[in-house]
Amino acid sequence: MYDVLVFVYENFWQGDACPESEQLSLKLSAKGFEAADIATALQWLDGLRLATQELQPAAGAAQVPPVRLGEAPAGPAAITLAQSANAMRVYSVAEQEQLGAECLGFLRFLEDSQVLAPGMREVIIERAMAAPDxxxxxxxxxxxxxxxxxSTGIEPDALVLDELCDDAQDRVAH
Structure with missing residues (x-):
């Protein structure tokens, strides 16, 4: 599935430039990807589209109603609510098992570097939980x-892009 996602990322510069599922499936099949990988990737991409739609409220959309203490926000409110400076994300056991210490540390690094907003972090976690592996x-x-x-149309900072695309094993310590 990840090979398909990399191909999509490299060939369609933004999520809105990506063709519909049927046409994308044909293009991927023509490039030689296996049908099972294509189906898994397309299902994953559909989930990504839904998750990032909630991340970006439509222009002129109604304000998100306040959430009362003890109530869990629902729908777009769950992702678009601002996070307090004193807030702390606690990962469930399932999230810890699916992501592992190295991935959780990387997410924390991105947050500490102020390049990963809480809403995007939640979409990343949700999509990681939906990953087949x-x-x-x-x-x-x-x-x-x-x-x-x-998918959000946000271009990552050059240093973030370097961190995401660079193989850490090839780095030489100074």
Whole structure:
């Protein structure tokens, strides 16, 4: 599936430039990708489209109603609510098992670098949980992060892009 996602990222510069599922499936099949990988990737991309639509409220949309203490927000409110500076994300056991310490550390690094908003982090986690492989490797998570940026139309900073695309094993310590 990840090879298909990389192909889509490299060939369609923004999520809105990507063709519909049927046409994309034909293009991917013509490029030699296996039918099972194509189906899995297209299902994953459909989930990504839905998740990022909630991340970007439509222009002129009604304000999100306030959430009362003890109530869980629903729908777009769950993603678009601002996070307090004192807030802390607690990962469920399933998320910890699916992502692992290395991926969770990488997400924290992106947040600490102020290049990953809480709403985007939640979409990344949700898409990682929807990934067919368990646990998700760091390289796979980086592809997921790239795809979330791609789908939202946000161009990552050059240093972030370098971090996402660079193989850490090839680096030489100074």
């Amino acid at each position: 368990a646990p998700v490797s760091l390289d796979e998570l980086k592809i997921i992060v790239l795809m979330v940026y791609w």
